[in-house]
Amino acid sequence: MLPRDLQAAQFHAYPPEARHLAIAHLELLRLLPVCFVPLLLREVIAYDWKFPAERAGLDRQFRYLDALKAGEVDSLMAPFARIHVSSDIEAVDWVNLPSQFSEKLTAHLWATHQIDNFHAAATDYVHKLDAAQKPEPLPTHRLAVVVIGQGVSENSYRLFRKLRREGVYFPRVKPRDGLSAILEVVSKRAKEHPVPFGHWYIEGGTLDPAAHPGIACVSYDSLQGVRDSLVERVTQVMQPGGKGPEYARTMLAAMRPSDVGMNEADNPVLTRFQLSLLTEGSGTQLYSTTFVQWTAREVLRRAQPLTLLARFAPRRKERTMSELLQESGGRYTLDPIGSLVDADMGAWYTWINLQRLSGSQDSRLLVWFENHSEAVATGPDLPRGAESRDPVPVSKLVSSLA
Amino acid sequence: MPNENGITGAVARAISRSRRDFLRAATGAALFSELPSLRAQRMSPRRKVVVVTFGGGARDDETFLPDGRENIPHLLGELIPGATFFSQVVNRGILGHYVANASLATGAYETFNNFAAVPPEHPTVFEYFRKDRRRPATDTWVVAPSNGFNRIGESDHRGYGQGLGAGVILPKRLLAAALSSKLHGNFQHLLRDNYETPMYAPELSGRQFELRQMDDILKLSVDAFTEHATSLASPDELSVYVARQLMRQLAPSLLWITLHDIDIAHSGTFGLYLDAIRRTDRLCGELWRAIQDEPEYKDKTALFILPDFGRDSDMNAGGNGFQHHRTGDAVSRTTWMIAMGPGIRQNTVVERPVEPTALVPTIGAMLGFTASLSDGRELAEVL
Numbered sequence: 119m120l121p122r123d124l125q126a127a128q129f130h131a132y133p134p135e136a137r138h139l140a141i142a143h144l145e146l147l148r149l150l151p152v153c154f155v156p157l158l159l160r161e162v163i164a165y166d167w168k169f170p171a172e173r174a175g176l177d178r179q180f181r182y183l184d185a186l187k188a189g190e191v192d193s194l195m196a197p198f199a200r201i202h203v204s205s206d207i208e209a210v211d212w213v214n215l216p217s218q219f220s221e222k223l224t225a226h227l228w229a230t231h232q233i234d235n236f237h238a239a240a241t242d243y244v245h246k247l248d249a250a251q252k253p254e255p256l257p258t259h260r261l262a263v264v265v266i267g268q269g270v271s272e273n274s275y276r277l278f279r280k281l282r283r284e285g286v287y288f289p290r291v292k293p294r295d296g297l298s299a300i301l302e303v304v305s306k307r308a309k310e311h312p313v314p315f316g317h318w319y320i321e322g323g324t325l326d327p328a329a330h331p332g333i334a335c336v337s338y339d340s341l342q343g344v345r346d347s348l349v350e351r352v353t354q355v356m357q358p359g360g361k362g363p364e365y366a367r368t369m370l371a372a373m374r375p376s377d378v379g380m381n382e383a384d385n386p387v388l389t390r391f392q393l394s395l396l397t398e399g400s401g402t403q404l405y406s407t408t409f410v411q412w413t414a415r416e417v418l419r420r421a422q423p424l425t426l427l428a429r430f431a432p433r434r435k436e437r438t439m440s441e442l443l444q445e446s447g448g449r450y451t452l453d454p455i456g457s458l459v460d461a462d463m464g465a466w467y468t469w470i471n472l473q474r475l476s477g478s479q480d481s482r483l484l485v486w487f488e489n490h491s492e493a494v495a496t497g498p499d500l501p502r503g504a505e506s507r508d509p510v511p512v513s514k515l516v517s518s519l520a
Numbered sequence: 521m522p523n524e525n526g527i528t529g530a531v532a533r534a535i536s537r538s539r540r541d542f543l544r545a546a547t548g549a550a551l552f553s554e555l556p557s558l559r560a561q562r563m564s565p566r567r568k569v570v571v572v573t574f575g576g577g578a579r580d581d582e583t584f585l586p587d588g589r590e591n592i593p594h595l596l597g598e599l600i601p602g603a604t605f606f607s608q609v610v611n612r613g614i615l616g617h618y619v620a621n622a623s624l625a626t627g628a629y630e631t632f633n634n635f636a637a638v639p640p641e642h643p644t645v646f647e648y649f650r651k652d653r654r655r656p657a658t659d660t661w662v663v664a665p666s667n668g669f670n671r672i673g674e675s676d677h678r679g680y681g682q683g684l685g686a687g688v689i690l691p692k693r694l695l696a697a698a699l700s701s702k703l704h705g706n707f708q709h710l711l712r713d714n715y716e717t718p719m720y721a722p723e724l725s726g727r728q729f730e731l732r733q734m735d736d737i738l739k740l741s742v743d744a745f746t747e748h749a750t751s752l753a754s755p756d757e758l759s760v761y762v763a764r765q766l767m768r769q770l771a772p773s774l775l776w777i778t779l780h781d782i783d784i785a786h787s788g789t790f791g792l793y794l795d796a797i798r799r800t801d802r803l804c805g806e807l808w809r810a811i812q813d814e815p816e817y818k819d820k821t822a823l824f825i826l827p828d829f830g831r832d833s834d835m836n837a838g839g840n841g842f843q844h845h846r847t848g849d850a851v852s853r854t855t856w857m858i859a860m861g862p863g864i865r866q867n868t869v870v871e872r873p874v875e876p877t878a879l880v881p882t883i884g885a886m887l888g889f890t891a892s893l894s895d896g897r898e899l900a901e902v903l
Contacts, residue, residue, distance in 0.1 A: 228614045229631040233848045237838065279587050363635045400843065401787035408788030415840060436784075436792050438753040459791035467841055470834060 119208065121155045122148050128213045133166035143180050149191050151199040153236070156212035156219040163216060167390040169315045171422040174254075182250050194246065197239035201232055217371040221364070253476035257311045258424055260481040261519055262472050263300050264414070265429040266461035267487045268322070269454035277458075277487060278494040280466045285483070285496030286504045288515065293489050296512030300427060300486070301330075303520045307425045308332035315387070316424045320413045322406040322431030334421070336392060336413055338406040338431065345403045347378040348396055370397040391420070405433040407457050411464035418471040428468060429488075430461035458487075469496060482519040486512055495519060531850035532873065536608035539584050539856060540869050547601045552870040552901050567820050567862075569883050570811060571776045572804060573624065574827040576617045576783030577845055577852075578797050581834070584856075591797045594805030595858070599825070601867050603860035604902055608873045611829045611853050615845045620828040621778055622672050625662075627880030627894030639671040639681075642893050645880045646673055646686035649774055652889035658737075658770050660686035663763045664778040665755040672778075677893070686776065689766075691758040695749050697731045698742045738765045753799065756781040760803045764810050771816035773887065778828075779803065785831060788843045808860070822861035822886055822902075824879060830855050859902045870901045 124147055129140045140147070140162050147155055161168075161176055168176070186194065207226055212219035227233040267273065278287060301319075308317040309332060317333045319325065327335035348370070355366045375382040375389050382389035395416060401408035407430055414428040435453035465485040472481050482497035493512065496502075497519055543549040582588040589596060613623045616634030623630045626642035646660040662673045670693075674685020734740050752758050756779045763777050781796040804825055811817045832839030833851035845852045857876070860866070877896030884891045885898045 225633065228616075228848075231612070231629075237848060399788075401789065405787055405789050411788060412840070433789065436789070453791070456789070456791035456795075459794065460789050463790035463842070467834070470841075474837060 119212070120152055121150055124148050124155075124213070131214055132163055136163050136165040139165050139176075139180070143184070146180070146183055146191075149188065149195075151195050151201070152208055152212075153201045153203050153223060154195060154198045156210075156216040156223070159213060160216035160220055163214075164390075167387050169387060169391075169421040170313075171315070172420050178251055179247060182247055194243065197235070197242060201227070201236055201239070202230065218368055221367055221371075256424065256477045256480075257313065258307070260424055260426075260472060260475060260477055261303075261307065262414075262418075262426040262428070262468055262481070262483045263304070263516060264461070264465040264468050264483070264485045265297065265300065265427070265488045266465055266485060267454070267458045267490060268430060269432045269452065270458050270487075270490075271454075273455065273458060273487075273490070275455070275459055275462070277462050277492055278465075278485065279462075281469060281483075281485060281494045281496065282505075283503050284469060285494055285502060286500045286506050288493040288495065288506050288508075288510060289491065290507055290509045291486070291491050291493045291515060292509055292511040293486075293491060294511065296486060296516075297429075297488065299511075299513030300484075300516050302513075303516045304333060304425050304427050305330065307520060311424055313424060315421045318417050318421065318423050318426045320410055320417065320426070320428040322410045322429060322433075333425075334388060334417075334423075336388075336395070336417075338409045341392060341396065344378045344380060344393070345396060348373075349403050373397050391416070405460075406431050407433045407460035407464060411460070411467060414464065414468045415471050418468070418475060422475050426468070426472075428464070430457060430464065432457040433460065484516055484519055486515075529850075532608055532610055532854040535580055535851070535854045536871050536873070538580065539605075539607040540871050542584060542589075543600060543605060543607075543869055546596065547867055549600070549605065549867045549869045552604065552865070552868050553872075555865070555868065567822065567886060568771075568773045568775070568817055569886060570807065570817075570821055570823045571624075571774075571879070571883070572807060572823070572825045573621060573778045574782070574800055574804065574825055575621070575778055575780045577785075577827050577829050577831050577855075578782050578793075578800075579831045579833075579842060579851060582794060582797055582842065588797075591794055592801040594801045595825075598805050599808055599858055599860065603858045604865045604868045604870060606857040606859070606870045606874055606899070606901075608871060609826060609855045609857045609876055610873050611855060611876050613876075615829045615848060615852055617666070617780070617783065617828060618669055618672070621664075621669065624826075624828060624876050624879055625672055625776065626675065627877045627891050627896045629877065629895060637671055638676075640675045641677065643675050643677045643680035643891075644673065644685060645776075645883055645891065646774060647675060647677070647680035647684040648880070648884060648889045648891050649887055650684050651680060653887065655773065657683075657687060659772050660774040660776075661766050661770070661772045662686045662688045662776045662778070663759045663766070664688060664690055665692055665759050665780045666690070666778070669778060686774070689762055691762045692755050694731055694734065694762075695746065695758065698734075698746050737769065738762070739769050740765055754781050754796070756796075756800060756803055760806060763807070767810060767814050767817060771814070774883070777807070785842050786844060788840070790842060793842060819862055822859065822864060822883075824857060824859050824883075826857035826876060826879070827855040828876075829853060859899070864902045868901075870899075874899060 124144060126141045126144055129137045132140060204226060207222050210219045210222060227236050312332055315334050319330055319333050319335045321337040324339040325335055325337045352366050355361050375393050380389050380393060395413050396403050399412040402412050410428050410430050417423060417426060432452040432454040434450035469483050472483060480498050484495045486493040493515060583592050613620060613629035619630050619632060619634040622640040625644045626640045628642040630640050632638050649655060650660060670688055670690055673688040675681055734745060748761060749758055759777060766772060779800050782800055784796050785793040808823060811821050811823060829845055830852045831842050831845045832847045833849050834841040836847045836849045839847040875896060877894060878899050880894045881891040881896050882899045885903050
């Protein structure tokens, strides 16, 4: 099917708000190329469970496209229209299965050497979209705090290799009560700027959401049952004689919270988000460090928060082959040093993702080696590539960035 | 496709320059373009070739750039000073491990589904060699850790194909077959070797090596094999162990080893990714030393080491940095290659862009066959 053939009735299976959005823009959708519309619908179909920032972004995108004249739409979409899409991909029910279409389209683009043209078209489109819109002013600057190295007593790995270039390295911070001071700052910002999904606490271990009012909380431990259920399902599909990796992707994309025992009645947006971390992220089901890094990335990309606290915890130790052969099972041991290396890179990626958001020129980042004396901070008032040997408490450091 | 005249080409050249400048400073490497013309000695018919893929893909950030150099001491200290180093190998194909390795082995960009257990469409280097040189099946072998690679030894091309390919050994598969059923549960984890899709284990088909052949061909009892496996840290160590057995017992003229530990990066654990790079670096050093230790190989073997491709840049919003190779950006496409052995210049950098499809015709020029259906062109710098 091609976009020009779209009818309102085809959106009957969409959730209510998504259906309304799609039908309201039906005329526009009919004008767009077939390799573009399903990717837009992939966002639309999840509209009911999107964060406010995502909804606003999608609304802006439609406003931008609606404001274009027919010739301008054609011109904007020309690079996408030049992408050749095979008839079997066009035949996918992309209205109801846009993610499946996306998977098949991606494989097709690689196989036909069109992937770079598609990336170029997409990048150009996003740049034009961004340039046409003035970002909404923020109520305050963004702040991200990353706490790494939990459980490490001694470390010889040189931390913050990349981040030192972007800010100030503090080799003599006073760690006492550092975590509670950070939590206090996060809580204070949440009270002062009560934006829905504007303040987040991502924990690689355990946390009690009730203790953090006004803050969206996600923890690795709280999702253990869901993780186990997903791993079991994927394992079954991947067994010899199973349905294979492509089916596994389809299965995961179609997964609903109730399928893995999640109750979404209280907070469907957060519940759906948590499930997506495990069905779309690679390694998030098995390694807490990956879970925290990927969650921070997705929170920044999707919720675009004012405040983000990401605290890494030790992941399980990867067993060597000899250990796998000699042991008959049992609990995994933890790998605090390896987790510190993971988290150090995760902090760098958090900084990169922070820079991709509006107001990046004013955003701040603090990374602290938990219960140790090393930290690095970036922000508009901090020099790059500098070092401060002043003994400064973590509480003072985080307050200065808040 | 990456545009040589555009941003992607500029990034690839910058990556290449960075590698070149570092090696010139660190090892005193000469640029090939600066050297006087020298006709390298041609390979004699008794020459051998060993190919090692530095897989599954490592970035310059963790290898040749300043922060990464501590991870590759064997490449930098032992191998590159004795090698011709191609600093700009640009992969223009699909960046999935099986399809990319198959493309390396055929010298043509394969386009099949990366996750399907299908043979390459173009003839493999093994088929060219065996058909043109009338070599027996025992003279070409592939050692691969991943179950998904079991069809890499032989294409389904009408003019080549069945019966002309290489034997394929999947050491982990052998190990799983060799071990007692009481440990079966654990092996599900051990067999999780295709990190692009965890736990992928397709049905085996093709001319893969079977357990009962271990004693006949490798002169290795099942007990000795399993006992040795318990002393190893990773599947790639097992692959190198099996490769060394092959070298001792059969001394194949063409041996292809695909290393894959680095692809643990798909799990998102940077520490495990670095561990795997260091291990792969060490194993490459061990393989070169093994070549020097084996009389059948010493002074008559060309060794090629190359990644199948890189991984995504930190700065590409479409990816998640080192974790994947999904964006097709210049960082994930631009790799390198080491060529070393008799007749190949030492401590030399070639900075012109080449493609990995050049490997098969180059091996053809060395071993005396024509890769007639390859897209690549011979690398004159090592011939």
